[in-house]
Every structure is written in structure tokens, then in C-alpha cells.
Amino acid sequence: MNTLKTIGMIALLVIDLVIIIAVLLQSAKSYGLSGSITGNADTYFGQGKNKSSDVKLKKWTKIGAIVFLIASLVLSILINRL
Numbered sequence: 001m002n003t004l005k006t007i008g009m010i011a012l013l014v015i016d017l018v019i020i021i022a023v024l025l026q027s028a029k030s031y032g033l034s035g036s037i038t039g040n041a042d043t044y045f046g047q048g049k050n051k052s053s054d055v056k057l058k059k060w061t062k063i064g065a066i067v068f069l070i071a072s073l074v075l076s077i078l079i080n081r082l
Contacts, residue, residue: 004078005075005078005079008071008074008075008078009075011071012068012071012072012075015064015067015068015071016068018060018064019061019064019065019068022057022060022061022064023057023061025053025057026054026057026058026061027054
């Protein structure tokens with residue numbers, strides 16, 4: 001049973017890394033003070049590419065968060081029962 005706990009902890013670590021990478025790769029929603037001074041320099045075509053990748057990253061973030069929540073609950077139940 002100790003190996004099952006170890007596998008669960010490693011799985012949580014991998015899920016954590018996926019969530020962290022997905023969040024860090026997403027573009028910022030606001031450009032702060034520099035964006036308000038210089039204006040929006042993106043073209044119409046450039047925004048479409050960025051939005052499609054952001055949609056995919058948001059999807060992976062949501063999936064990762066749900067899987068992390070379920071895996072955490074299962075692991076905590078497993079640890080408390082054993």
C-alpha cells in the first residue's frame with residue numbers, strides 16, 4: 001500500500017506541474033500602464049492566434065484543476081484508511 005501512496009503523490013506532482021505550466025503560458029488580460037500609454041499594438045490576425053492558444057490553455061487549466069481536486073480527495077481518503 002505504501003507504493004500506491006507513492007504513485008499517488010507522484011501523480012499529484014505531475015498534475016501540479018501541468019497546471020503551473022498552463023497558467024504561466026497564458027497571456028495577461030491587461031497590459032498595465034504600458035498598454036494604456038502605447039495602446040494596443042496587436043493586429044486583427046495576431047489576436048486570433050493568441051486567443052486560440054489561450055482558449056486551449058484555459059481548457060487544460062480547468063481539466064488539470066478538476067483532476068487535481070479528484071486525485072487529492074482520493075489520495076487523502078487512501079492515506080486516512082491505510
